[in-house]
Amino acid sequence: MKKLTLILFSVYIMLAVFCGCGNNTPDGTPSLVDFFAYEGVDGISDIQEVTLPKEFSSGCKSYKFTYSSDGCAVKGYISIPLSCSDTNPLQCVLYNRGGNSNMGLLTDLDTARICSATDRVVIASQYRGTDSGSGKDEFGGSDLNDVIKLIDLCENTFSFTQMEDFCVAGISRGGMMTYMTARCDNRIKRIIAVSAVSDLFSSWDERDDMQKLLRESIGGSPDLLPKEYENRSAIRWADEITVPTLIIHSKGDELVSFSQSEAMNAKLSSNGTDCTFITYDDDTHGFHEEDMNVINRWLSN
Numbered sequence: 001m002k003k004l005t006l007i008l009f010s011v012y013i014m015l016a017v018f019c020g021c022g023n024n025t026p027d028g029t030p031s032l033v034d035f036f037a038y039e040g041v042d043g044i045s046d047i048q049e050v051t052l053p054k055e056f057s058s059g060c061k062s063y064k065f066t067y068s069s070d071g072c073a074v075k076g077y078i079s080i081p082l083s084c085s086d087t088n089p090l091q092c093v094l095y096n097r098g099g100n101s102n103m104g105l106l107t108d109l110d111t112a113r114i115c116s117a118t119d120r121v122v123i124a125s126q127y128r129g130t131d132s133g134s135g136k137d138e139f140g141g142s143d144l145n146d147v148i149k150l151i152d153l154c155e156n157t158f159s160f161t162q163m164e165d166f167c168v169a170g171i172s173r174g175g176m177m178t179y180m181t182a183r184c185d186n187r188i189k190r191i192i193a194v195s196a197v198s199d200l201f202s203s204w205d206e207r208d209d210m211q212k213l214l215r216e217s218i219g220g221s222p223d224l225l226p227k228e229y230e231n232r233s234a235i236r237w238a239d240e241i242t243v244p245t246l247i248i249h250s251k252g253d254e255l256v257s258f259s260q261s262e263a264m265n266a267k268l269s270s271n272g273t274d275c276t277f278i279t280y281d282d283d284t285h286g287f288h289e290e291d292m293n294v295i296n297r298w299l300s301n
Contacts, residue, residue, distance in 0.1 A: 033160045042157045043068030056112040069149040072135030075126040079115035089162040095124040098172030117292035139217035140232040165189045179234035190244040195285045198234045198264040238267035244274040252283030
């Protein structure tokens with residue numbers, strides 16, 4: 001009987017060790033997320049931890065990784081708050097970068113900056129065909145699936161993320177991608193559009209330097225492919241954006257006209273969508289220093 005009790009006690013100890021050590025540190029606090037454990041899971045590979053400056057490393061860890069989308073190898077980033085764990089999964093922000101192809105690539109600090117400000121897991125894609133990834137960046141074509149795949153990973157693969165209040169944010173072309181994502185994916189609960197393209201027809205007319213890029217990425221002009229441009233122009237289907245929306249845009253922006261966001265805000269508001277419109281009198285294209293505080297307050301409401 002004594003021997004049986006000893007055996008059972010030993011089994012109990014082994015189970016406690018194997019089941020518990022992944023969730024808690026010796027003092028009982030949640031352990032950090034081991035993102036390297038996802039190497040080889042659901043098409044994730046080549047995970048590399050990013051070295052962050054102290055202002056960010058004191059609050060989060062960041063990783064660059066490769067993931068599979070429609071058979072393409074796509075590069076991505078993820079930043080995870082140190083307070084996050086399997087027993088304390090956190091809400092997410094999916095961030096869509098601006099630019100095209102290898103212009104405007106994510107840096108090692110982009111997701112960490114948002115993560116530190118919001119205390120949410122932040123994940124982002126470089127989009128296919130860039131940063132040594134395979135495939136072709138179609139400026140809002142099939143590369144939209146690269147964004148959707150990250151949402152799938154957050155919902156179905158990562159044990160440290162939760163889908164409550166899932167937010168998608170984007171700058172410039174990334175704002176366009178954000179509107180498109182909200183249109184087709186009901187897992188999105190709110191969106192942030194900064195200096196966002198909402199009317200690609202207007203962008204074509206306003207910037208001659210964009211026309212060559214758009215022809216190459218999309219396959220032709222608005223006259224030749226009106227449906228493709230309409231699919232990328234949220235102003236044409238603003239009634240399909242029903243989630244709370246934060247729009248930020250500078251009045252003097254020369255890369256994406258302020259009038260695009262002004263018209264988008266008017267459309268959303270007239271449709272009854274909860275829309276907050278933050279404007280600046282300067283010519284900044286992208287984030288202002290104070291925007292992180294604005295975003296954090298908005299996410300907290």
